[in-house]
Amino acid sequence: MTAGRRVLHIRFLGAAAVAGYPALLRLLHGITPVVQALPPDAALADVRGALRYFGRDAARLAALIRVRTLALHGTDCVIGVAANPLLARLAADGLGGPGVAEVPDDPAAVAAFLAGLPTDALHGVGPATARALSSYGLDTVGRVAAAPPATLQRILGAATARRVHALARGVDPTPVTPSAPPRSASAEHRFGHDELDPGTRRRALLTLADELGYRLRGEGQVARSLTLTVRYADRSATTRGRTLPEPTAHTPALAGLAYALHDALGLQRARVRAVALRAEDLVDAAHAARQLSLDPADERRRRAEAAADRARRLFGRKAAGPAANLDAA
Template identity: 60%
Template sequence: MSGRTEGGTLYVRFLLTPMYEAALPQLMALLGEFTPQVEALPPDAALVDLRGARRYFGRSPVDLAALIRVRALALYGVECAIGAGPGPMLARMAARDAAPGVTRAVPEGPDGVRDFLADRPVAELPGIGRATARTLCEYGLDSLGKVGAAPLSTLQRLVGVRAGRELREKARGIDRGTVVPNAAARSVAVERPFPRDELDPFRHRRALLSGAEELGARMRGEDQVCRTLTLTVRYADRSTTTRTRTLPEPTAHSTALTTTAYRMYEALGLQRARVRALSLRAEGLAPAEHAAHQLTFDPADEKARRIEEVADRARAKFGPGAIVPGTLAA
């Protein structure tokens, strides 16, 4: 644990594995025992506003975070990493440094917030894309301390009037975000960890293919389809990148899921990235019977769907490993 925080927001990331993925709704309910102000952040995180809970329980956010972590581990076997800060933005940033079983808190007071942000790269600021970060770095504004000290007119000239004002506020620790209570979306997820930090894009794609095949088979087995697909990449330094894409139509078709997963992965442009694990989460689940399927005249797609049906019947009879794509059998 590092420092104390005078705010009341936690960013809780549950370190879920496929074995414990089904416990996510219960974990969200656990957070709801402390406060109704819980915002689910698929695939595996939540923001928790504890301002009212502090007064009710008479404990600091860091103390409440420790209690949440202990209960999640004891009741569901799930470890979590937690960041604590005055608001959602700073809590998210603190969580980047939080190892499993650790609460990382933004130090108390304006000076503590300023010191916490000063040396951090601009790319760590939530909402800053790669293009904006690259532009700022080209002008020597490579840390949040430098961005916060830069004239407002300079930032507005570089990134725009409104964006420049927001960027300056965030770099100075002004956190105007709020926790918006919602319900955890119904979802199903798979994770593919690597035995060691993996650099090979071929192995990354192979893991995505395996995950998409499993997701599709599980949803078809339960007569469900999903509306969106989320890809989470975990790196060697415990940081993550998450991308979500809405599918053209609700589906449980493994080929469609694989194609979408590949496109999200390729869009990240990972060059020599040391990847520790890849996970896919199908969200917005609904009964397959309520989903409309767009008719197609593509014989290859129809053939793939027929093969999929046959493979599902074989797996149901002989086990999940009875039929796998050729790439995975190699």
Template identity: 50%
Template sequence: MTERRILHAHWHLPHNDDADLYAQLLAVAEGITPRVQAIPPDAAHLDITGALRYWQRDSEGLAALLRLRTLALHGVQTTCAVAPNRMLATMAAAVTPPGMTTVIDAEDVERWLRRRPVAALYGVGPATAGKLRTYGLYTIGDVAETPMPTLVRLFGAATGRALHAHAHGQDPRTVQTQPIAKPLTADRAFEHDVLDPAEHRRALLDLAGEVAARLRDGQQAAGELALSVRYADRSVSNRSRTLAEATAHTQPIAATAYELYELFGLQRARVRAISLRAQDLRPSSEASQQLTLDPGDDRALAVEAVTDRARARYGPGTIRPATLAAKAFSPALTPSEGHRP
């Protein structure tokens, strides 16, 4: 069986929000292999397994071809990493010098992984890394040597099995060719200009719940949130923030929306409408849910699952926070897929 070869390409764009240039770079990648998965705003996975024979090049040679084309056609430097799966290619690209290429062959996976810190492992965030270190597991090699039943006992079944598989370099995900997801936006207009910050925050909570529910319905996760506030004089303020980890859960989306709202520093502002937009969308399978040490988070996720089932059966608004029992904004305004200032 031919060894699978996945190339992770990271383009060093002059502007992170240059969607047109990013689309052109994806087209360059598709000229090398049709199996390209976009990772907005500046990266992609390429399955080059079959392309190696077509181009009669090895992995490093095909990466060099991609780097040459993107530089010659668009003046963009590309960092590449090639490995047997997506996880390893992404990890390798993160430590590859800009404009260079790293190649990891199947026989080198264990040696390359073992010496790396646990925080570098796919799906391991600060909380998980901290707990691993409390048990004396400082490197990926330490995790790989820990029996799976021990990891399951310490972190739970799903997280324990994932840690064990990832520490051994295993990642069954394939490159999924799909169009770039468009931002998802929910808008709310008040029935009259509102000065009360409490009413603004209620609207934000309602918007966060709606955006999160639509993300979960579409099996997507957001990597960035943008908040827009329109005032009585029709002027608009905008703020955006990249999330620590992509999510489709109401609690972190609402918390980020509140933080963005505070950045406006509104003082008796007459607000007419508020919009919350989820950007940098990706399949929910691409979003890693970090280990939580707060039992309250588990309860919130359990309530969210119940709410989703009720909504699927009885329609939107069946179960909602008590603070949203009465709304000061127009209930008739429906969400849009694009921004409406």
């Protein structure tokens, strides 16, 4: 652990956090310039340079951030405070709800905090590595930390064993790298009443995918991932995201992923008030690789889409588009 280093792992809560993510990052930049975006709703912040300026320790500075997010954006958050990103993330994950949790910068306190955690709680230890360790009885972080390095090397190999043993002792030299959030574009449809019909919700998703696709194609951009947010009558919300098979602005591809995200939620009798799509990690279409298709039907669809875009630019947004669009009803 780096002496004097204090890192915050902030996860903003609620559907509004995804929509207002850029503004929330700007709030963090008002505290420290060393902010690393973790879309769609989290960030890392190295605050060691801000402690003296604000006259607070890291935990109290985290509490100040929470107050500001609530007061200025109506968004609560969970914040983990520790000496490195690994421990800060684990501290945040350990909270059952909004608040601030700190892991003291003391080897004994770090060991006690980590001891009972399952090995797959360590960020960077995947299911396969966790299964390999568990097969030898090393099913907690404390047991991995106490295991002889030679034993870990026999199980995992030298390089992986060194990395996992360091993580199990709370050692994470990963820097907080300042970064801006990936470029994104979003669209939302609000129903006039509690919408129970999944067919109508799918039509709304097609309409939003068509809107996003038209906008991205007009700007020469493609999206690498898509996020769906469903808002319910009780003001709660569910957000799910997934990476696209390839960067695209093709409406059928965006709509297909939107349908998959929606269907995976299993919303049988949910009272839905709004659905929103967010195309994320946008890049210039000219720089994005596209897999060549041998399907003539796909090429015809893309030509028809380009023709519909030209008609829209000439005669307005409703001049052409999928027949199942809500706008076409």
